[in-house]
Amino acid sequence: MTALGVDRAFPKASDAAAAARAGRMIVGAIGFDPDSPAALFSPRSVVRSDRPVPSSTPRARGISSVATIPAPATHRDRVAAVIDMIDAGDAEKVVLARSLTLRADVPLDPAELLGNFAAGNPAGNTFGVDLSPCGDPDYTDNWFLGSTPELLIRKAGRTVTCHPYAGSAARQADPADDAAAGQALLDSAKDRAEHAFVVDYLRASLAAFCSELDAPTTPKLLSTNEIWHLATPITGTLRDDATTALDLALALTPTPAVGGTPKDAATAIIAKVEEPRGFYAGAVGWCDENGDGEWMVSIRCLQLAADRVTIQTWAGGGIVAASDPQAELDETTAKFRTVLRALGATKAL
Numbered sequence: 001m002t003a004l005g006v007d008r009a010f011p012k013a014s015d016a017a018a019a020a021r022a023g024r025m026i027v028g029a030i031g032f033d034p035d036s037p038a039a040l041f042s043p044r045s046v047v048r049s050d051r052p053v054p055s056s057t058p059r060a061r062g063i064s065s066v067a068t069i070p071a072p073a074t075h076r077d078r079v080a081a082v083i084d085m086i087d088a089g090d091a092e093k094v095v096l097a098r099s100l101t102l103r104a105d106v107p108l109d110p111a112e113l114l115g116n117f118a119a120g121n122p123a124g125n126t127f128g129v130d131l132s133p134c135g136d137p138d139y140t141d142n143w144f145l146g147s148t149p150e151l152l153i154r155k156a157g158r159t160v161t162c163h164p165y166a167g168s169a170a171r172q173a174d175p176a177d178d179a180a181a182g183q184a185l186l187d188s189a190k191d192r193a194e195h196a197f198v199v200d201y202l203r204a205s206l207a208a209f210c211s212e213l214d215a216p217t218t219p220k221l222l223s224t225n226e227i228w229h230l231a232t233p234i235t236g237t238l239r240d241d242a243t244t245a246l247d248l249a250l251a252l253t254p255t256p257a258v259g260g261t262p263k264d265a266a267t268a269i270i271a272k273v274e275e276p277r278g279f280y281a282g283a284v285g286w287c288d289e290n291g292d293g294e295w296m297v298s299i300r301c302l303q304l305a306a307d308r309v310t311i312q313t314w315a316g317g318g319i320v321a322a323s324d325p326q327a328e329l330d331e332t333t334a335k336f337r338t339v340l341r342a343l344g345a346t347k348a349l
């Protein structure tokens, strides 16, 4: 779907949700903090197509690293501190993230990056959103682009679908090693527990909206080019078809795939421990005039600044009692590869 022109911006997500219920098309991005300004808007026109985003081969763009926030050792320390908090009973799961600031030698074209993301993960959900509608000057003419595997919510008529991902292992170059890494993930009690927090949350949250719900108790093993994941397809039937896709997205985000369990305790810990996430780990998508639509969890993504050479990207991982700080740091490093590949920077870094 391509949305062109801003007819009206809705920096308050609740205003956008009211407009969607009144039959307006809404597209854009919601931040990790639901109270931060949203880049949601009613477009002037929309072009819908069943065809995937055309892919392009990433070209080397002289990408260099400017900053790692926080330093890798600090991320490890934060993971250790959060494990202590979990042991003390403050939360059961907390997703901790870190970010990289990068610089390109030449200005980057958002349309070209979109094609690069599409090429890196054809089965993924490629997105590009102009963040200007949020109204914060820091985001004017900034683009938010990525290729996420994770469907927060899709609504078509009364049918809703979620496809949560949680539990990760890096893909390996050698096919036998790669298959073993996937199998080890599927067999890992720690990763199964980390995944179950997300499915339990969605089951409980969707029960408030759905008359029927199918949420399997056993996850599937799926992969992107870079990562093996545990994932569970969930489907439900809405009780009230006046509920829009945007209502559901706002009710669900952030799930424990990017926040934690319990939700409020985990997000309070994230706010205390981490730098603000901006639009990373929020949601990106659309809701049409009938309330149908699709919202993706905004991970495996970057923010391209108005200068077109400054890039910020994030990667996170779920921390549970059995997590290991070094393994969590390595997991975020592996997750950065989706973005680095789209930037043509895998070798450079």
Ligand SMILES: C=C(O[C@H]1C=CC=C(C(=O)O)[C@@H]1O)C(=O)O
Binding pocket: 095, 097, 150, 165, 166, 167, 168, 229, 256, 257, 258, 299, 300, 314, 315, 316, 317, 318, 335
């Ligand atoms: C938070 C991210 O991934 C989430 C989605 C899949 C697997 C995850 C994990 O294994 O921790 C995370 O929950 C990210 O990519 O930044």
